[in-house]
Amino acid sequence: MKVKNVVIAGLGGQGVLKASDILADAAFRAGFDVKKSELHGMSQRGGSVSSDVRYGEGILSPMVPPGEADVLVVLEETQVEINRPTLRAGGVLIAPDVLAPEALKNKKSLNVALLGAASTVLDIADEHWIAAMHANLAEKLHTLNEQAFEIGREAARARGLS
Amino acid sequence: MTVERLLLSGDDAVALAALHAGVRLGTGYPGTPSTEILETFDQLGGRAQWSPNEKVALEVGIGSAFAGARTLVTMKHVGLNVAADALFTAAYTDVEGGLVVVSADDPGMASSQNEQDNRHYARAAALPMLEPSDSQQAYDFTWLAFEISERWKIPVILRLTTRICHAKTVVRPRPALQTLPEPHFKRDVPARVMIPAYAKPAHLRLRRKLAEIAAWNEAEGPFELHEGDPKLGIVATGIGAMHAREAAPDATHLSFGLTYPLPIERLRAFADRVERLVVIEEGDPVLVDSLRAVGLPAEGKPEMYRFGELNVERVRRILANDTSPEAVPPKGKPPELCPGCSHRGVFETLRDLDCIVSGDIGCYTLGVLPPFSAMDTCVCMGASIGVGLGLRHVLPEEQARRVVSVIGDSTFVHSGLTGLAEMVYNPPPTGHLVLILDNGTTAMTGQQEHPGTGRLLDHSATNLLNFEETARAMGVQNVHVIDTTSLKDDSLRDLITNLLACNETSLIVTRQPCVLAAPKIRLYEKANAEQRAATCAADLVD
Numbered sequence: 004m005k006v007k008n009v010v011i012a013g014l015g016g017q018g019v020l021k022a023s024d025i026l027a028d029a030a031f032r033a034g035f036d037v038k039k040s041e042l043h044g045m046s047q048r049g050g051s052v053s054s055d056v057r058y059g060e061g062i063l064s065p066m067v068p069p070g071e072a073d074v075l076v077v078l079e080e081t082q083v084e085i086n087r088p089t090l091r092a093g094g095v096l097i098a099p100d101v102l103a104p105e106a107l108k109n110k111k112s113l114n115v116a117l118l119g120a121a122s123t124v125l126d127i128a129d130e131h132w133i134a135a136m137h138a139n140l141a142e143k144l145h146t147l148n149e150q151a152f153e154i155g156r157e158a159a160r161a162r163g164l165s
Numbered sequence: 166m167t168v169e170r171l172l173l174s175g176d177d178a179v180a181l182a183a184l185h186a187g188v189r190l191g192t193g194y195p196g197t198p199s200t201e202i203l204e205t206f207d208q209l210g211g212r213a214q215w216s217p218n219e220k221v222a223l224e225v226g227i228g229s230a231f232a233g234a235r236t237l238v239t240m241k242h243v244g245l246n247v248a249a250d251a252l253f254t255a256a257y258t259d260v261e262g263g264l265v266v267v268s269a270d271d272p273g274m275a276s277s278q279n280e281q282d283n284r285h286y287a288r289a290a291a292l293p294m295l296e297p298s299d300s301q302q303a304y305d306f307t308w309l310a311f312e313i314s315e316r317w318k319i320p321v322i323l324r325l326t327t328r329i330c331h332a333k334t335v336v337r338p339r340p341a342l343q344t345l346p347e348p349h350f351k352r353d354v355p356a357r358v359m360i361p362a363y364a365k366p367a368h369l370r371l372r373r374k375l376a377e378i379a380a381w382n383e384a385e386g387p388f389e390l391h392e393g394d395p396k397l398g399i400v401a402t403g404i405g406a407m408h409a410r411e412a413a414p415d416a417t418h419l420s421f422g423l424t425y426p427l428p429i430e431r432l433r434a435f436a437d438r439v440e441r442l443v444v445i446e447e448g449d450p451v452l453v454d455s456l457r458a459v460g461l462p463a464e465g466k467p468e469m470y471r472f473g474e475l476n477v478e479r480v481r482r483i484l485a486n487d488t489s490p491e492a493v494p495p496k497g498k499p500p501e502l503c504p505g506c507s508h509r510g511v512f513e514t515l516r517d518l519d520c521i522v523s524g525d526i527g528c529y530t531l532g533v534l535p536p537f538s539a540m541d542t543c544v545c546m547g548a549s550i551g552v553g554l555g556l557r558h559v560l561p562e563e564q565a566r567r568v569v570s571v572i573g574d575s576t577f578v579h580s581g582l583t584g585l586a587e588m589v590y591n592p593p594p595t596g597h598l599v600l601i602l603d604n605g606t607t608a609m610t611g612q613q614e615h616p617g618t619g620r621l622l623d624h625s626a627t628n629l630l631n632f633e634e635t636a637r638a639m640g641v642q643n644v645h646v647i648d649t650t651s652l653k654d655d656s657l658r659d660l661i662t663n664l665l666a667c668n669e670t671s672l673i674v675t676r677q678p679c680v681l682a683a684p685k686i687r688l689y690e691k692a693n694a695e696q697r698a699a700t701c702a703a704d705l706v707d
Contacts, residue, residue, distance in 0.1 A: 024333075031170075037335060038299070038332055038333065039333040039334075040328055040333075041331050041332075042331065048502070050497060050498050050499050050501070051499075063410045064407045065299070066328065068411075069476075069478050082498075085494075085495040085497050088495070
């Protein structure tokens with residue numbers, strides 16, 4: 004399978020790294036080779052942060068080369084233009100405006116909701132997404148996040164992203 | 166499927182390998198991107214501890230290795246500067262148990278004050294260095310590092326970089342060691358006491374060890390050859406090898422893991438079989454210079470690619486000898502002091518008083534940015550105090566009186582204590598003022614404990630280093646503690662103004678837990694209090 008390149012971006016504290024952990028774990032559970040790369044440190048203090056996930060067969064560099072992302076997920080509108088250069092021509096952009104303004108009960112699940120939206124264009128089976136969410140999120144938040152994932156997925160389908 | 170398949174960061178892979186290889190003690194000082202190694206090692210059940218700084222961590226590690234225990238010492242690249250004094254002489258000694266020193270370099274400075282290339286340390290200290298290019302190699306090379314260390318009784322440097330530490334890739338671990346030698350002290354003075362009489366033969370011994378390791382590297386050291394078009398031959402190490410193979414899939418590639426001492430004959434044979442030989446390495450031209458020094462016609466990268474990280478696109482440009490200006494990525498939002506940080510008021514006060522602020526490493530470095538713009542210097546851990554004193558010594562009095570040193574709590578323990586001793590010993594004529602912004606944690610690297618928190622790496626209770634009592638005992642003339650939640654009035658402003666006006670040595674500790682860490686700190690304290698209560702009850706029953 005061709006390498007699938009996904010970049011997840013936003014601001015420190017929004018759950019960018021958590022979302023990329025879930026995606027990488029889901030792809031891993033689906034049996035793909037996976038590499039995931041991110042920068043920590045200063046970026047945790049409210050600054051811009053992004054994480055690259057690549058999966059498929061025989062991944063080499065852990066970083067998505069500029070202009071080669073198949074999917075770009077951005078958790079904060081102000082970060083869309085900053086990250087747009089990572090997207091390839093014809094790549095899919097997923098930003099908060101995919102969702103209706105009041106779609107989420109808990110804003111903290113935005114990362115998972117946008118992951119749900121992204122799942123409609125990523126070839127990973129449901130069971131792996133669910134397992135990855137369970138492995139990476141606190142148990143008491145499982146229901147909330149599963150709902151958020153579904154809300155994102157429905158919104159993306161309604162908008163014809165997939 | 167008999168082999169377990171895991172998705173691990175390079176840091177986690179090192180921790181798991183340390184556990185499987187029987188490491189008895191892991192020491193270090195937190196620093197991005199190395200921090201998670203010891204945290205994971207602890208979570209996996211290993212014995213890990215934070216030291217006040219990297220030099221102490223390595224010294225403890227040397228002792229542990231002298232006693233025959235496999236030992237892991239972790240730090241970020243600049244931490245190795247702090248530990249260098251111990252490292253260079255440890256190279257002369259015979260370590261009994263394997264001693265592996267991790268240097269986590271940060272090319273591109275994602276969260277560091279410089280992008281030094283610690284491959285220079287291998288050559289300078291004459292120590293073998295292993296450089297993995299993904300998590301599997303991080304795991305395998307940790308094992309190998311212990312094997313090399315014990316076979317030749319020599320410390321081994323495991324050099325990681327940001328994209329190894331924080332990239333998750335697939336790892337297939339091997340079975341853990343079941344039996345390990347028990348630590349035991351065996352007296353061997355000439356191999357461990359480096360007075361000149363013993364150090365002179367020790368240096369000769371070290372060079373012999375290196376020659377043997379080089380021969381081993383030639384014959385059976387870790388390397389990967391990917392056959393391709395012989396027109397282009399690429400030699401690469403670390404993460405550069407991965408970028409290179411993706412950037413030029415049709416070329417012939419050689420990557421190798423033990424990057425000091427080099428397998429020169431192997432490289433020579435590779436050079437002979439390719440038409441064009443290009444070296445892909447992040448950072449300084451260390452490898453290319455070594456190849457040229459033995460007469461190999463190796464091409465390096467244009468100087469512009471020395472700065473920052475490499476990636477697939479940059480490697481393509483290097484191979485094409487493209488030195489046209491690179492696209493400037495749009496500027497992201499810079500980090501900032503947390504909105505609720507209780508120490509923001511300190512920087513506002515220093516700004517309003519127009520102080521000359523000698524700053525330090527950590528969250529508080531962010532005091533340099535608007536809206537505070539309240540920092541004038543920042544060099545390395547602990548430098549705020551020494552640099553502040555230097556400014557005080559030579560500036561005209563009117564300016565000298567405005568100089569203040571600002572340092573965080575973890576940084577103060579790391580290397581501010583000796584600065585305080587210098588202030589007591591060589592006070593400038595106008596005195597000096599040091600502020601410790603104590604937020605009760607090592608916040609910037611992800612809330613690690615340190616000797617000033619009274620809790621160990623696993624957050625259980627231990628003795629507490631009291632800053633104000635320490636400062637008084639050291640002879641600082643004015644010592645004040647301020648709870649920053651009570652900063653509704655001008656008390657801090659008035660206090661600083663008064664202390665700047667007098668010619669004495671002064672310390673103000675502003676104290677309030679990090680807003681991000683406070684909820685966890687309350688939990689740790691509660692658990693520790695319950696444990697202490699339980700212990701006392703047990704004592705009474707006895």
